[in-house]
Amino acid sequence: MENPYKAYPVRIDSIDVATQDKSLRTFKFVFLNEGDEEKFAYESGQFAELSIPGKGEIPIGIASSPTEKGFVKFTVFRTGLVTNHLHNMKVGDIMGVRGPLGNSYPLKDLEGKNIVIIGAGFAFTTLRSTIVYLLDPKNRSRFGNIDVIYGARNPGMILYKDELTVWEKRDDINMHITVDSTDDPSWTYHTGFVPTITETQAPKADENTYAIMCGPPMMLKFTKPVLDKLGYSHDKIIMSLENRMKCGIGICGRCNIGKELICKDGPVFTLEQLKHMPEEDT
Amino acid sequence: MNETLSIRANIMKVINIDKEKWASGVESLTSTYRLFGPVKEDDSHNFKELKKGELPDLAYGNSKLSPKSAVFPPSEAMFTYSLDEKNENHHILNDVKKDYSPRAVLGIRPCDAKAVSLVRMNFDTKEYRDPYWMDAFEATTFVGLACDNPCSTCFCTSTGCGPFSEEGLDVLLVENGNAYIAKALTAKGEKLMDAAGFKTAGDDSAIAAKKAAAEAKITASIETDKLSEKVIMDLYDAPIWDDISFSCINCCTCTYACPTCWCFDIQDENKGLSGVRMRNWDSCMTPLFTMHGSGHNPRSQKKQRVRQRFMHKLKYFLDKYQKGIMCVGCGRCVQQCPVNIDIRTVSKKMNDYVAAS
Numbered sequence: 001m002e003n004p005y006k007a008y009p010v011r012i013d014s015i016d017v018a019t020q021d022k023s024l025r026t027f028k029f030v031f032l033n034e035g036d037e038e039k040f041a042y043e044s045g046q047f048a049e050l051s052i053p054g055k056g057e058i059p060i061g062i063a064s065s066p067t068e069k070g071f072v073k074f075t076v077f078r079t080g081l082v083t084n085h086l087h088n089m090k091v092g093d094i095m096g097v098r099g100p101l102g103n104s105y106p107l108k109d110l111e112g113k114n115i116v117i118i119g120a121g122f123a124f125t126t127l128r129s130t131i132v133y134l135l136d137p138k139n140r141s142r143f144g145n146i147d148v149i150y151g152a153r154n155p156g157m158i159l160y161k162d163e164l165t166v167w168e169k170r171d172d173i174n175m176h177i178t179v180d181s182t183d184d185p186s187w188t189y190h191t192g193f194v195p196t197i198t199e200t201q202a203p204k205a206d207e208n209t210y211a212i213m214c215g216p217p218m219m220l221k222f223t224k225p226v227l228d229k230l231g232y233s234h235d236k237i238i239m240s241l242e243n244r245m246k247c248g249i250g251i252c253g254r255c256n257i258g259k260e261l262i263c264k265d266g267p268v269f270t271l272e273q274l275k276h277m278p279e280e281d282t
Numbered sequence: 283m284n285e286t287l288s289i290r291a292n293i294m295k296v297i298n299i300d301k302e303k304w305a306s307g308v309e310s311l312t313s314t315y316r317l318f319g320p321v322k323e324d325d326s327h328n329f330k331e332l333k334k335g336e337l338p339d340l341a342y343g344n345s346k347l348s349p350k351s352a353v354f355p356p357s358e359a360m361f362t363y364s365l366d367e368k369n370e371n372h373h374i375l376n377d378v379k380k381d382y383s384p385r386a387v388l389g390i391r392p393c394d395a396k397a398v399s400l401v402r403m404n405f406d407t408k409e410y411r412d413p414y415w416m417d418a419f420e421a422t423t424f425v426g427l428a429c430d431n432p433c434s435t436c437f438c439t440s441t442g443c444g445p446f447s448e449e450g451l452d453v454l455l456v457e458n459g460n461a462y463i464a465k466a467l468t469a470k471g472e473k474l475m476d477a478a479g480f481k482t483a484g485d486d487s488a489i490a491a492k493k494a495a496a497e498a499k500i501t502a503s504i505e506t507d508k509l510s511e512k513v514i515m516d517l518y519d520a521p522i523w524d525d526i527s528f529s530c531i532n533c534c535t536c537t538y539a540c541p542t543c544w545c546f547d548i549q550d551e552n553k554g555l556s557g558v559r560m561r562n563w564d565s566c567m568t569p570l571f572t573m574h575g576s577g578h579n580p581r582s583q584k585k586q587r588v589r590q591r592f593m594h595k596l597k598y599f600l601d602k603y604q605k606g607i608m609c610v611g612c613g614r615c616v617q618q619c620p621v622n623i624d625i626r627t628v629s630k631k632m633n634d635y636v637a638a639s
Contacts, residue, residue: 004410005360005548009374032374053363053373054557056550058575079575094373217578243580244572246548246564249410253545254564254571256590257580258514259598264409278518 004249007051007096008036010072015091018075020156024122025087026063026075029097040100042066044107044129045240045268048099049248050074050086058082059245059263062100063125065132067139072097075125075159101248102267105130105212105238113210114144116202118223120151120194120215124159126240127214131167140172147203151178151194151219155187176201195222198230205231214240224271237271297475298484299455299462305337307478308388314477315423316385318352320345329387338388340457343433344612348394348541350401352387353418356538357562360414360548366555375559380414386423386474393438393610395424395450397541400610403603404544414561423474426451430492432500435613437626440503442606445496446489456489463489504626505633506607509596516637517597518589526628527588529621534565536615536623537591542608545571566590592628 010029018024031037042048042062049057058080064073078087089095107130115134119127127150134143148167152158158177168175178190178197190197194215203209211232213223220239227237243255243262250264258277260266269277299307311317312334319338320327327342329349361375398419405415429436429445438444448454452471455462463484466472475481537543547564550557564571567588572581581587599608609625616624 003377003413005413006375006377051375053361053375053559054365054550054552057548077575083575096373096375242574244574246546250407251404251410251412251544252548252564253404253594254566256594256598258518258593259602276515278515 005098005247007049007057007098008040009033010095010097012089012091012093012095013071015089018159019122022078024075024077024159026073027086028064028071028073029095030071031097032094037070037072040072040097042072042100043104044133045105045126046100046102047126047248047267048072048074048097048101049245050076050082051096051098052082052085052089053096055082055085057098057246057248058086059101059242059248061123061126061129061240061267063128065129065136067133067136075122075128077122098248102263103265105240105268107133110210111142112144113208114146114203114206116147116149116209116211118149118194118198118202118211118213118215120219121153121157122159123214123216123240124150127212128160128163130212131173132163135167135170135173144208145174145203146172147174147176147201149176149178149194149198149201151180151197153180154182155179155184193222194219195226198223199226202227202230205233205236210236210238212238234272234275235270239269239271239274240267241269241274242267295466295472295475296484296486297464297466297480298482299464299480300482301460301462303480304462307480308337309335311386311474311478314384315474316381316383317388318349318385319388329390332388340389340427342389343431344391344394344429344614346614346618347539348397348612348614349387349390350394350397350541350544352385353398353422354401354415354544354563357560358414359558360561361559362556363559364556365552369555378558380417382417382421384423385418385421386425388425389427389455390424390451391429391612392426392445392447392449392451392454393436393441393443393612394541395426396443396447397450397610397612398424399450400542400599400605400608401544403605423452423470424450425453425455425471425474428454428456428489428492428496430457430496432496433613433617435502435616436500436611437502437504437613438611439497439500440506441609441611443610444493445500446493456486456492458488458492465489502613502626504607504609504611505630506596506600508633509600509607509629512597512632512635513637514593514597514601517632517635518593520632520635520637522631522635523585523589526592526623526631527585530567530584530588530623531621532567532569532584532587533620534567535618535620537565537567538563539614539618541610541612541614542595566594588623592625592632595625596629596632 009032014028246252255262317332321330326346405412595608
């Protein structure tokens with residue numbers, strides 16, 4: 001059995017500044033060793049440890065989709081030791097990727113269903129993976145209506161703008177893009193917080209409709225009651241969580257909430273499951 | 283012969299070891315095994331790798347720190363790497379050559395051996411096998427020493443263990459006058475007895491009475507009978523944690539001394555253009571343990587951290603594995619806590635708690 005702590009060696013293939021304030025960059029990695037990409041077979045919603053020898057590791061959601069081949073992509077916020085170092089690395093530099101880790105969004109179970117994807121800020125990465133997967137010609141027909149509600153603080157903080165523009169024009173996905181506020185007169189999309197936009201734009205709940213939600217704590221806190229109001233039952237609200245992690249494989253013992261480990265039993269849980277798990281913050 | 287033995291599970295052979303032959307037997311083991319055993323340092327004992335010719339000091343109550351370090355060192359190397367871009371394999375992790383030749387822990391107490399088998403459930407799962415812990419574990423033969431004189435803080439008999447418990451052991455030694463009665467419990471244990479030259483057939487009829495006498499000396503206990511029927515959220519929200527955690531100074535002594543605490547951190551240590559990825563014991567008592575990159579900390583208050591420790595030991599582990607609590611009753615945390623937090627008192631509060639309906 002392979003050592004689950006050993007990262008696959010990768011080369012940075014491209015680096016794109018992802019937001020106007022340059023606090024996020026998107027890194028595309030290619031695997032150095034033949035066969036590693038196949039071993040890294042992942043699903044939307046999973047994460048990986050980005051491993052920089054000499055600095056350490058950080059758990060980051062996978063932003064590319066399993067339908068995209070030849071690379072794996074992550075959008076990383078600059079915040080601590082490892083991410084600061086990563087933001088200063090160059091195309092061609094060598095580092096490691098360890099994973100895939102955790103469970104995934106249950107997309108197999110959602111076939112035939114309508115899906116509303118609700119995201120905010122830079123938690124949009126695994127949702128981007130999900131959307132690309134759902135829109136793939138091989139997959140799209142297996143799913144019902146797809147709605148996406150995505151909010152950022154201001155237009156400059158919106159991730160994956162080029163793709164959002166393309167998705168906007170399609171008729172098989174309903175995009176509801178919003179910013180908290182803007183003084184840009186050319187802004188043609190929504191203005192307002194995600195919970196507010198969800199209330200007016202999200203499809204009404206029915207037996208066949210599921211919500212996938214990922215975002216900062218405040219957005220989640222205020223969007224949950226909106227989904228309640230719209231009639232979404234808690235087993236149809238799917239959320240992704242995060243916590244400080246080290247091993248990513250359920251062994252080092254720090255990321256638990258109650259008896260579940262976010263790294264291994266999660267990061268994806270339904271709101272129904274979360275109701276029986278402590279919030280830890282209280 | 284050994285091939286045949288190794289596939290037999292749960293064999294049991296009783297051997298008589300004359301104490302006069304103990305030292306030469308241990309000496310014989312050194313050609314095959316790295317030996318670990320209790321060594322007296324200042325006023326207490328700790329498990330150390332024995333130097334050539336050094337004997338384990340078996341006249342001891344229990345070690346100050348648990349012997350978990352024999353398979354789970356406080357600090358160990360996981361990988362090495364080069365940061366020198368002139369080096370062909372720079373920034374790529376290399377395996378560390380480790381010594382997983384046979385090793386034996388001599389004189390481990392039954393509670394600490396049971397702890398190893400509990401901790402194994404964390405390191406050896408359906409999905410992942412932790413290679414460092416498991417390779418060390420598989421290389422180790424555990425030779426236990428039954429407790430004739432338990433400490434006043436021992437409460438192993440109420441944790442599904444006991445002073446003569448055999449769980450997790452390959453050999454159990456029972457002191458009997460000028461001899462040890464050795465029960466070889468596994469093929470590994472039998473192999474070690476052979477290697478030591480301990481071959482005289484023994485008689486275990488004296489053990490039952492000694493076991494009963496030792497168990498009778500243990501008067502302390504932990505109340506856990508109602509924990510499994512409690513709801514996690516009720517215990518989590520119970521108004522008991524402010525009181526329990528009030529005096530805690532987050533010194534981490536309980537987590538380091540505990541034989542069933544396994545949490546670790548991973549850190550890169552660099553020297554010049556090369557480095558080592560290390561793993562080190564960590565503790566849920568420190569705020570940094572759960573601090574997010576954003577600065578947000580789900581366990582920023584000591585109440586949350588103390589609750590985490592006891593909920594993990596007495597409820598989460600119990601619910602997750604259905605194998606009892608994550609405590610073997612060694613009493614180290616009770617003895618060593620500088621502010622007298624007592625897991626037995628905490629467990630009683632949890633066990634007695636009834637949520638208002």
